[in-house]
Amino acid sequence: MxxxxxxxxxxxxxxxxxxxxxxxxxxxxxxxxxxxxxxxxxxxxxxxxxxxxxxxxxxxxxxxxxxxxxxxxxxxxxxxxxxxxxxxxxxxxxxxxxxxxxxxxxxxxxxxxxxxxxxxxxxxxxxxIRSNILQLADKTTNKDLHSMVLFLLITFIILPILPNHTIDPYQIINPYFIWMMVVLISGLSFAGYIAARLIGVSRGIMVAGFFGGFLSSTATTITFSKKVDEQNKTTRHLASAIALACTTMYIRIIIVSAFIDIGIALKLLPAYLLATITGYMCVYYLYKHSEKCSIDVDFMYQNPLDLKEALKFGLLFGIVFGVTTLLKDWTGALGVYISSLLSGVSDVDAITLSLSTLYREGNLMLYTALIGIVIATFSNSLTKLAIAYTTGNKVLGNYLSIALGIPLTTIIIVLSIQELLL
Known part of the structure; x- marks a missing residue:
């Protein structure tokens, strides 16, 4: 046989x-x-x-x-x-x-x-990962446990009972959809937080910068900008960590858009992936030419899950989505770009989710959605530059102008080539 x-x-x-x-x-x-x-x-x-x-x-x-x-x-x-x-x-x-x-x-x-x-x-x-789990368990606080319970609450208790239909005269605001976006962003941030706790960002400022891109690149920029010394001995090192967080944000944008519509994420992928690569090259250059120093990074252990923060993001997303939809109906693409510019100052996630959703529902052209996300990315990067110049100093701002400017330029070039080839 x-x-x-x-x-x-x-x-x-x-x-x-x-x-x-x-x-x-x-x-x-x-x-x-x-x-x-x-x-x-x-x-x-x-x-x-x-x-x-x-x-x-x-x-x-x-x-x-x-x-x-x-x-x-x-x-x-x-x-x-x-x-x-x-x-x-x-x-x-x-x-x-x-x-x-x-x-x-x-x-x-x-x-x-x-x-x-x-x-x-x-x-x-x-x-x-047994040893990492044990390490995480040793460092887990009551607040972390409460946050985990909160995430389960907002996901499996609050979300199912919300009405899954629009409740406003303009047929825009859907409570279930808005809260689902809250769950998405909260879950993504919490996943980055758990990964940071498992690996341990106290191992170095660069590890903190990387996870800062997934948690909050703006918060990372503010915190590290405050650590600049008068002699600028740590400035280049801090700039490399901030640039790493801001560059890692590009990966987060791709992930967030992919959750809503894989098509728009694939269109963003070439430009944002190359921007990530060039950004990491700038980070590497800054890091290699910086004076290594010990910098406290305990701030990264703050749990991103908080009911107040969840409600704030839900309100922000609802406003951004509603305003963007109305401006798109009233003024066309120009309104979308204005909304992207303004909302990108404080947050990129809300406008990325909004534009991706509008594109998925057939209410927005792909090119307009892409340009809107890019505008929000530029607006958010300029905000971080302003933070570096004001909270930090001119030297830190100059370093970041180059480290952030090169990947942003890459995004424009790649998207322009894509548009010409289509």
Whole structure:
């Protein structure tokens, strides 16, 4: 009897994926100098293979599948009991990983190779961030926990009960849609906050600058501008961190627009991606030619989730969306550009969401939406330059004029080329 090629592929892939999970477990236990029972790479490879066998027999010999699953479950429970008896403290992460390995074997047999591989990567990632999670737990405050509860509240309690229809005479304001945008921006900022806590921005000012671009590049600009010394020894270093935050904002703009309409995000991608690259090159130059110094970055540990801030953004977005829609109806593209210029002074997210939504609904031409987002980007960058010159000093402002001016110029050039080619 010839071995089916697909079955052979399933066996080999399942063994490889199971082995990868087991290897992570084995290395993890070795680093913690803990004894292991069945948690080695070979054991996990066999567990995934058992998953393939269980899936193979389920069509014609379901009783064999049941027996395999029962034996696997019994061994798993026995191993957990033994570990509990041997150790005063014993988690169940390894047992859950073993269950995942078994199910991955079954998925592989069904031919979902990419899904199985992706699942394995996610499992290994979750297993591997144990130390980071413990570090995060040690630093988590009651306010952080309250913020997490608040995010769940605004997402799963408040959002579903809001009316999903317009409530104003102009048929513009939709409470459900506005609050959904609040959830989106709050979630994005909170994800950046969690990532910053896991990695630890106290490792350096550049790490703080990078995550500042996802949390609030304006707040980062204000905070670092205040740290400029009279002798300008730290100015170039501070400029590199501020420029990094402002450049990373371009990535945030692409992500925000993609949540609303992938089409407009793809149109923005070439210009904003190249602007990000050129901006990072400027950051690298400033950083390499700066005098390295120790600068306090504890401010980055402020949780971005706050009910007051959520309400403020909801109000801001509602105003920006409403005003932009009305100006577009009354004055056409010029009104959109005026709204973009004014709203970009304080925030780019609100106008990016508004223009992306108007484009998705067919109420705005693509070119007008793109130009509006670019205008808001320029307006926001000019605001940060003004902050650098006034809150910091002239030297800081001059550095940032170049570091921000080059990527902004890149955006204009790339979009102009795109327009000529269309």
């Amino acid at each position: 010839e071995l089916d090629l697909n079955i052979a592929k399933s066996i080999l892939l399942s063994v490889l994926l199971g082995f990868s999970i087991g290897l992570q477990r084995e290395i993890s236990f070795a680093l913690r100098e803990e004894n292991i029972t069945f948690t080695g790479a070979r054991s996990f490879a066999i567990i995934s293979l058992l998953g393939v066998l269980a899936a193979y027999f389920k069509a014609n010999f379901i009783w064999i599948t049941i027996v395999i699953t029962f034996i696997f479950g019994a061994l798993l429970i026995s191993s957990f009991i033994i570990r509990v008896l041997r150790h005063e403290k014993s988690g169940s992460t390894t047992e859950f990983a073993a269950i995942a390995a078994f199910l991955i074997g079954m998925i592989v047999y069904d031919g979902l190779y990419l899904f199985a591989t992706f699942t394995t990567v996610i499992v290994i990632f979750i297993l591997d």
